[in-house]
Amino acid sequence: MHPIKISSTPKKEWASRNALVCPFCRQHVSLDTLDDVQDVYATGKHLLLGHRRCPNPACEGHIFVVTNQFGYVVKSYPPSAVAFDRDSIPEAVLAAFDEAVVCHANECYVASAIMIRKTLEEICADRGAEGKDLKARIDALKDVVILPPDFLTGMHDLRALGNDGAHVELKTFPRVSRKETLTAIQVTKVLLAGVYQFASMMTMMNTLKGSADSGDDEDSTKSSFDSPSHGSADGGAGYIRNH
Numbered sequence: 001m002h003p004i005k006i007s008s009t010p011k012k013e014w015a016s017r018n019a020l021v022c023p024f025c026r027q028h029v030s031l032d033t034l035d036d037v038q039d040v041y042a043t044g045k046h047l048l049l050g051h052r053r054c055p056n057p058a059c060e061g062h063i064f065v066v067t068n069q070f071g072y073v074v075k076s077y078p079p080s081a082v083a084f085d086r087d088s089i090p091e092a093v094l095a096a097f098d099e100a101v102v103c104h105a106n107e108c109y110v111a112s113a114i115m116i117r118k119t120l121e122e123i124c125a126d127r128g129a130e131g132k133d134l135k136a137r138i139d140a141l142k143d144v145v146i147l148p149p150d151f152l153t154g155m156h157d158l159r160a161l162g163n164d165g166a167h168v169e170l171k172t173f174p175r176v177s178r179k180e181t182l183t184a185i186q187v188t189k190v191l192l193a194g195v196y197q198f199a200s201m202m203t204m205m206n207t208l209k210g211s212a213d214s215g216d217d218e219d220s221t222k223s224s225f226d227s228p229s230h231g232s233a234d235g236g237a238g239y240i241r242n243h
Contacts, residue, residue, distance in 0.1 A: 018071055022054040023078040023105065024061035026086075029054055031063060042066075047074065081105035082182070084189045088196045093122040097188060104181050112181040116188055117162020120155055123195060134159050145195055154187050 019030050031052035033039075039050035046069050054061040066075040073080070081101045086094060100115035117134070124137040127144045131137040138155045141147070161176065161184050 018052060018065055018067055018073050020063075020065075020073045020076060020080040021083045022056065022059060022061055023063065023076065023080055025054060025056050025059035026081060026083050027054075027056055027059075028083060029056060031055065031065070079105040079107075082185050082189075084185075085193065085197065088200045089192055090122075090126050090196070093119060093126055093192070093196075096122045097192065100181075100188070101185060104178070104185060107178070109178055109181045110176050113161045113176045113184065115162075116158055116181070116184050119188060120159055120162075123191075127195070147191075147194055151191060151194060155191065158184050158187060 019028070021027065022029050022031075032055050034051050034053060037051045039048050041048055048067045048069075050065055050067070052063045052065050054063065064077040065073050067073050082104065084097075084101065089097070096115055096119040100112045100119060103109070103112035103115055120138065121134060123129075124131075124134070124141055127141060129137045129141040129144055131140050135156065138152060138159065141155070142152055161180060
């Protein structure tokens with residue numbers, strides 16, 4: 001391994017408030033620079049190494065970043081993970097999926113695939129879907145959860161990916177890599193929204209309808225998605241401080 005040669009005098013115009021998903025609070029943020037900590041320029045590699053802070057007041061996590069001259073984050077430590085809405089997801093399901101996301105962020109793709117399979121196990125257990133194995137439990141899930149048929153097909157594909165990661169002899173997928181696990185995470189996000197969050201969104205909609213019928217002010221009922229904790233719901237920056 002060749003060391004990165006550094007200079008103590010970075011190019012000032014490169015220092016910027018870099019955007020990423022905070023590895024701690026999982027929000028899309030524009031990171032704060034630290035006035036009392038100077039960035040370091042990697043000689044010959046056009047990279048800047050520096051310390052940043054999450055601007056989320058409830059987080060303020062310390063993140064080390066490596067950026068290029070355009071301010072794009074090449075690497076972060078801890079690594080940035082895929083953002084997802086944690087609202088209404090049971091603790092056991094959330095813990096399994098969160099570990100899958102963290103494994104993916106750390107480039108442990110086989111472990112991520114296995115934990116996505118574990119997430120499916122937890123969903124079936126939470127919803128009371130029974131069967132001799134996970135395949136049978138996923139098939140039974142259609143009797144206790146209203147899901148489009150394609151969702152159940154997708155769950156079997158996720159199960160197969162996890163099996164490929166856990167067993168040498170199984171090869172449903174040609175490989176378990178970043179692309180496969182990232183797609184699996186995105187599919188699981190939609191699945192979790194359908195199983196756990198759709199009902200709560202409909203409840204909020206019905207509450208708003210009730211408020212309209214009673215003549216209440218439109219701001220009297222506030223969706224939980226208005227909270228800063230859901231700043232990543234639309235893919236935008238959850239927290240950006242104006243300096």
